[in-house]
Amino acid sequence: MSSSTNKPGFTGMVTPRRYSTMTSLRNVTPQAKGNYPQSPSLIRNFSNPMFRSNSTQLSVSGSSALDLGVSEGAASPLGTLDRYPRPSVLNLQDASSYRTESFDSAASSFSKTGRIPSSGAGELPLLGSDIITSIRICPVDRHNNNLWTHGTVLNDPYGREYIHQDTNSNSSSLQQEYMFNHVFGIESDNLNIYQNSVASVVRNVFSGYNGIVFAYGMTGTGKTYSMQGTEDEPGIIPLGMRDLFNMVESNAESDTFQIRISYLEIYNERIRDLISDSQEEPKVREGANGEVIVSPMARVLVTSPEDVSQVIEQCNAIRKTAATDYNTYSSRSHAILQVFLIRNSQSTHTTRTSTLSLVDLAGSERASTDHERRKEGAFINKSLLTLGTVISRLSNSVNGGASSNNNHIPYRESKLTRLLQQSLSGQSQISLLATISVEARHAVETTNTLKFAMRTQNLPTEIRQAEASTNYQAEVSSLRAALVKSNQELEICTNILKQFKSDLEERDAYISWLEAEKSHESAISRARLRMEELLSDRNMEIADLKEEINDKEKIIYALRSSQQRRELAELNQSKIRFSKFRDLPNKYVPEESEKENVNC
Numbered sequence: 001m002s003s004s005t006n007k008p009g010f011t012g013m014v015t016p017r018r019y020s021t022m023t024s025l026r027n028v029t030p031q032a033k034g035n036y037p038q039s040p041s042l043i044r045n046f047s048n049p050m051f052r053s054n055s056t057q058l059s060v061s062g063s064s065a066l067d068l069g070v071s072e073g074a075a076s077p078l079g080t081l082d083r084y085p086r087p088s089v090l091n092l093q094d095a096s097s098y099r100t101e102s103f104d105s106a107a108s109s110f111s112k113t114g115r116i117p118s119s120g121a122g123e124l125p126l127l128g129s130d131i132i133t134s135i136r137i138c139p140v141d142r143h144n145n146n147l148w149t150h151g152t153v154l155n156d157p158y159g160r161e162y163i164h165q166d167t168n169s170n171s172s173s174l175q176q177e178y179m180f181n182h183v184f185g186i187e188s189d190n191l192n193i194y195q196n197s198v199a200s201v202v203r204n205v206f207s208g209y210n211g212i213v214f215a216y217g218m219t220g221t222g223k224t225y226s227m228q229g230t231e232d233e234p235g236i237i238p239l240g241m242r243d244l245f246n247m248v249e250s251n252a253e254s255d256t257f258q259i260r261i262s263y264l265e266i267y268n269e270r271i272r273d274l275i276s277d278s279q280e281e282p283k284v285r286e287g288a289n290g291e292v293i294v295s296p297m298a299r300v301l302v303t304s305p306e307d308v309s310q311v312i313e314q315c316n317a318i319r320k321t322a323a324t325d326y327n328t329y330s331s332r333s334h335a336i337l338q339v340f341l342i343r344n345s346q347s348t349h350t351t352r353t354s355t356l357s358l359v360d361l362a363g364s365e366r367a368s369t370d371h372e373r374r375k376e377g378a379f380i381n382k383s384l385l386t387l388g389t390v391i392s393r394l395s396n397s398v399n400g401g402a403s404s405n406n407n408h409i410p411y412r413e414s415k416l417t418r419l420l421q422q423s424l425s426g427q428s429q430i431s432l433l434a435t436i437s438v439e440a441r442h443a444v445e446t447t448n449t450l451k452f453a454m455r456t457q458n459l460p461t462e463i464r465q466a467e468a469s470t471n472y473q474a475e476v477s478s479l480r481a482a483l484v485k486s487n488q489e490l491e492i493c494t495n496i497l498k499q500f501k502s503d504l505e506e507r508d509a510y511i512s513w514l515e516a517e518k519s520h521e522s523a524i525s526r527a528r529l530r531m532e533e534l535l536s537d538r539n540m541e542i543a544d545l546k547e548e549i550n551d552k553e554k555i556i557y558a559l560r561s562s563q564q565r566r567e568l569a570e571l572n573q574s575k576i577r578f579s580k581f582r583d584l585p586n587k588y589v590p591e592e593s594e595k596e597n598v599n600c
C-alpha cells in the first residue's frame with residue numbers, strides 16, 4: 001500500500017469508524033459530574049502528607065481471571081517515581097507552577113518554535129522522565145450510582161498524583177495508594193494528555209532516542225480513543241505526527257529526514273502486516289546487535305501527518321474489531337504503529353534511525369459468552385499476562401528483589417513481549433497511558449491496571465541515543481562532488497599555471513632579448529669608442545703626414561727652385577757658350593734674380 005497513491009482530499013485527523021456513536025458520552029456537562037473523579041489539580045486541597053508514606057496492604061486473597069501477572073512478587077511500594085524530576089525544596093504555592101514548568105513547558109517549548117537546537121545528528125540530553133506513567137479515567141454514564149466508591153484521586157505539594165483505592169469483597173480487602181506522573185480526570189482531553197505525557201517522547205525521538213507510548217487498560221476504557229482520537233479531538237498518534245513533522249520541517253535546513261511507518265496487529269498470537277498485501281506472516285528474529293527485527297514488514301514513506309492518517313485509516317478498516325459485552329467496537333488485536341525517523345546529518349555524514357512505537361493494546365476482559373470472543377479473549381489475556389510477568393520480573397530485577405527462579409524474563413512467551421522486548425528492557429523512553437474505569441463493578445480490573453502501571457515505573461532504563469552509522473553513500477557522493485570540484489579547481493589552477501609559465505617564458509625571452517640588445521649596444525658603443533680612438537689616431541697621423549708633406553713640399557719647392565736655378569744657370573752658361581760661338585757681340589748678361597738662384 002502506498003501512501004502517495006489514491007490520496008483523498010485532506011481529512012485532517014484519523015477518524016475511526018467506531019467513534020461515530022460516542023457523542024453522548026462526550027457531552028457530559030461539568031455541572032452534572034457528581035462524584036466523577038477530576039484531575040488532582042482540581043482537588044488540590046485533598047493533599048495530605050499521609051499519602052507520601054507507603055500505604056499498608058491490609059489483606060489480599062483469591063485471584064481473578066484478570067490478575068494479569070501484576071500480583072507476582074511483593075506488592076509494589078508507593079512512591080517509586082525516583083526518576084520524576086522534583087525540586088529539593090518546594091512550598092505549596094510553588095507546587096502547581098512546578099508541575100507546569102517541569103513537564104508542560106519542557107514538552108511544549110519546542111512546539112512554540114518547532115526548532116530543536118541541533119548539534120549535527122544531535123547529542124541532546126533526554127527530555128523528561130525515562131518512564132512516564134499516566135492514568136486516564138474513562139468518563140462513564142453519570143446516572144450510574146456506583147461510581148468511584150472504591151477510589152479517590154489525590155495529589156501532593158510535589159505535584160505527584162495519586163489514586164487511593166479501597167476495595168472490599170467477600171474474600172479480600174485492600175487499601176492501596178498508587179502514585180503516578182499524571183492522573184487525568186474525566187475533564188482531560190487528548191491534547192492535554194498528549195502535551196503532558198507524550199510530547200517529550202516525540203521530541204526525544206526527534207533527538208535520536210527511541211520511544212514507546214502504549215495504552216493499557218480494561219476493554220472499553222478509552223485506549224483507542226486516546227491513541228487515535230476523533231476528528232474533533234485528535235488523539236496521541238495524530239498529535240504526535242503533527243509535532244514530529246513540524247520539528248522535521250523546522251530543522252530541514254541542517255539535516256535531511258525521512259519518515260517511514262509500519263503498522264501491524266497481533267491477533268490470536270499471529271502477526272499481521274496491516275500495510276502490505278502479502279499473505280506471508282511476518283516473523284520475529286533477533287538482529288546482530290540484539291535488536292528485534294520483524295520481517296517481512298512494509299515500511300511506507302510518509303511526507304505529512306495526513307499521509308500517516310490516511311495509511312492508518314485504511315489499515316484500521318481491516319483491523320480485527322468486534323462487539324463485546326463492554327465495547328461495541330472492541331479491538332480484538334494489539335496494534336503497533338512504528339514510526340521510523342531516519343535523519344541524515346549533512347555535516348557528519350551519519351544516519352541515525354530512531355523509532356517511535358505507538359501501541360494500542362487490546363483490552364483485558366472477562367470471559368465472554370460468545371465462543372469466538374472467548375477464544376480471542378484468551379489470547380489477549382494470555383499475552384497481557386505475559387506482558388505483566390515480563391514487566392514484573394524486570395522491575396523486580398531492578399529493585400534487586402528477583403529470586404533465582406524468577407530471573408528468567410519470558411519475552412518469548414508471547415509475540416507482544418517479543419516485539420516490545422527492546423523497549424521494555426530499557427532502551428526506549430516509555431510513556432504508559434493506563435485507562436481505568438471507576439465503576440465499582442470494575443474495581444478488580446482497575447486495581448490490576450493500577451498495579452500494572454506501578455510496576456512499569458520500575459522498569460530498567462538505559463536509554464541511549466540510537467547509534468549513528470556513517471552514511472557511506474552520502475559520504476561517497478559528497479567526496480565525489482568534492483573530487484569533481486577539486487578537479488575543476490585543479491584544472492583552473494593548471495591553466496593559470498600554464499599561463500604563468502608562458503608569461504614567464506615570454507618575460508625571460510624579453511629579458512634575454514633586452515640583455516642581448518644591451519650587450520649589443522655596449523659593443524657598439526665600445527666599437528664607436530674604438531673607432532673614435534682610431535679616428536683621432538688617424539687624424540693625428542694625417543696631421544703629421546700633412547706636416548711631413550708640407551716639409552716635403554718645401555723641400556721639393558726648394559729643390560725645384562734650386563733645380564730651376566741650376567737649369568737657369570746652365571741655360572745662361574749655355575747662352576754664353578752659344579754667344580761665344582756667334583761672335584760674341586750680343587753677350588748675354590743675366591738679370592739680378594737669375595744671379596741669386598745661381599748662387600744658391
Ligand SMILES: Nc1ncnc2c1ncn2[C@@H]1O[C@H](COP(=O)(O)OP(=O)(O)OP(=O)(O)O)[C@@H](O)[C@H]1O
Nearest residue numbers: 022025219220221222223224225327330331362363
Ligand atoms: N475520554 C473519553 N471521552 C469520550 N468518549 C470516550 C472516552 N474514552 C472512551 N470513550 C468512548 O468509549 C468507548 C470505548 O472506547 P475505546 O474503544 O477507545 O476503548 P478501548 O479501551 O480501546 O476498548 P477495547 O480494548 O475494547 O478496544 C468508545 O465509544 C469511545 O468513544
